[in-house]
Amino acid sequence: MGLRIGVYVCHCGVNIAATVDVEAVTRFALGLPSVAIARDYTYMCSDPGQALIKEDIKEFGLTKVVVASCSPMMHEPTFRGTIQEAGLNPYCLEMANIREQCSWVHEEEEEATRKAIQLVAAAVDKAFLLEPLEERRVAVTSAALVIGGGIAGMQAALDIANAGFQVYLVEKEPRLGGHLAQLDKTFPTLEPVAPLLAEEIREVEGHPNIDLLTSAEVIGLEGYIGNFKVNVTDQATIRELKVGTIVVATGYDLFDARLKPEYGYGIYEKVITGLEFERLVSLSGSRKFWVNGKEPQDVLFIQCVGSRDKSVGQEYCSRICCMYTAKQALLVKEMLPQARVTVLYMDVRAYGKGFEEFYDQVRGEGVLYRRGNPSEIYKNGKRLIVRVEDTLLGEPVQLEADLVVLATGITPRRDSPKIANLLKLPRSPDGFFMEAHPKLRPVDTVTEGIYLAGCCQGPKDIPDTVTQAKAAAASAMIPLCQGQVKVEVVTSIIDEELCSGCGICAEMCVYDALSLHERKGVMTINEVLCKGCGACAAACPSKAIKLSHFTPAQILAQVDALV
């Protein structure tokens, strides 16, 4: 059977049709050689639109399909599915982007139509040369790695282990628990942390499916989804772990309050951070709350230290400080009913379940909230003076204090650039690891098989951390359950006759997919690691590398049609 191409021009409602004369484009396409049918339709991606293509494939015996619509980023997977359902190889599809690259960026109808016609002509010429490609799958190692033994990592490890998979849990410190182990009680329920954490740790340590490595660090990563090889330091040795998926739960660092020198942290011993307060209060037991052997009479809490603050490069809200401050203020009030407990704030963000109710309770117990973020702390004799404008009074005031607690925020771990480099994870502008999509793929990363849990992705409280840990665990289990994963079909192909083994391609490849074949003296490609970006093909001085689906012949055919 000869070449028979179908061309489908989408209106995209008015998105394309208002600027491009879609009928003219269709008429033009019909006149092209080997084009058996050309149609335009309101929404090609809709069910009736797709049905149209499927019917035509059968009726006209189409061998290739061209869809002129939006960016292939948007609907290439859709239309590949469509033609596959009608019995064609999914790679016999070519798209012409006449929306983002045409109708959205041009105003003149005539010119826009002319450009759309050219784009369609180029797509048809490439379609001539398209070759069917076969999808491939590889087997998955049935184990997962969890990096970080805080609450996020422990929860993820437990979920995966409980589902019956082997889990390696790697923690840098000698003990499990992370920052949670430093907290006294949780908000808003005032539940003591110690028993809660002890239970979780007991479960992890006793789990037959969890191989726990403490004082251990991930130092190397090779491989790809389904087949990662991870090097971990374990005591004096280096262990190689083989896992199918990885959950990153490396946590956070506390903002360094010394970066705001105006608060005198590090100079005055009675200016402490929220985390130091937790220790102070857990040492105090439930009865005595002493600072330097005395009951403090004036306790001030300062919100947003190192959060929402561009002057120290921390633009985001740390999400936990409003509520932990409310909790800490309440604890002081409970222990010292006579003390004056004041929270200096700029906004109170009580967005979580039970948070607003808790905030009401805290104020009801006699904690005073004054609106104004302090600017400076200094000393008058032995007492601390906090300078702040009460913005509701419009009056600058100087408040005396026996103890000042800074609600220090959450920052990306100082070693996160190192981890990001090791795992090839991009970071968002705030420095935290970046999820693949903020709405639809919040625990995935752009590296397939690696998932995020907890504060390494952004500030979170305990319930949100646990929720994300469970989500990351569930995502990490999908490939483990499936037992095999699809790998990219569009990959580079090396012509061994032409390759001189110079290695320039390997330097260009960010996926470590190229290596020298020792015996043959030519480069070989790991088709599972290759993501089909084409960097190597462009770099090869011998023109020995071709990218399937984007071969020089296919691209030149497109170019010829355009110029």
Next chain:
Amino acid sequence: MEGQNLAQAYRLFECIQCGRCTGGCPMSLKTRFNIRRLIYEALVDEDMDLQSKEVLWDCSTCATCTLRCPKGLDPTDMVIGMRSILVDGGRIPPTIRDALKSLAIRGNPLTMAREERADWAEGLGVKEISEGAEVLYFVGCSPSYDPRVQKVAKAMVQAFKKAEVEFGILGNEEVCCGSEARRMGETGLFEMLRELNLETLERYPVELVVTTSPHCYNAFQNEYQGLDLKVQHYTQFVAGLIDEENLPLSKEVRRIVTYQDPCFLGKQNKIFEEPRKILRSIPGLELRELDRSRERSLCCEGGGGRMWAEGTNPEERLAHTRVQEAMDLGAEVLATACPFCLLTLEDAAKTVAGEGGIQVMDIMELVVEAL
């Protein structure tokens, strides 16, 4: 419309009214000047009446508000903008008007004659830069004319000679850097003075400009776009001389000294270490730190045109507080590195401590005692 224009020009819509600007403002300790409120008024009051706001002249442009703002806004610049509106409308305190007029006519705000600018250097054997030198010593207005600050300029010359620094001055060619003109709201005048200085500086092939005043240093460093020259405040330069062992400090100066960080040196340009390094290098000298120092230093009220305007509360002076704090520390000398700090603090010391009490000195004066 004033409010709306200001809101646009100074990105006031981004303000979250947290109050850190007013909470840190030294003027808010003593007057009704409330910068957060000014921002809010500009936002909500389209017909904001600046004319009645006498408090606008209270600001010493120390820039604490700008440094503390968590949203990267520049309230100091907004005050300067508001003052420009007042200046354009002719509503300015007479003393400010006189200073500006003198700047325009005589190139200094002190109503002194142009041709007397270099008189202080007579008989000291100071080269004019036209004779050629690597280092240009930019003296500044107060050190040129004010008898008290002239001592600092002379100390500078003595130290430079001891260290065998190849330096020269602009002499009567020198005009004000314009820093104070800009801060008093006379942007046009500042630009004119900047042009003049840039033209002069272009003529002489020097490698480095050293200033007496942190205000000149700040202007050259941050507000002279197009100035392609290395500029240092003298504390940086002298600390370097000491580091390279070019300035031997051999005599003991047995005094207890504390140090006032000038706002334009410390807060605004983060030069905290060099002045302390110089003081610690003086044998016998004991340096005691004020509780409020470095980023938390308290302004002396000498900047932003305040040398020529008393503000709305002349009775209470922050310089008095500062002198008292220094005395409580047991300091015999309150040292600083800025002509304005020197003048305001010395004035305060006379009132608070009387003659024979705590001494106010420039770091350079302590340096020459150790030569």
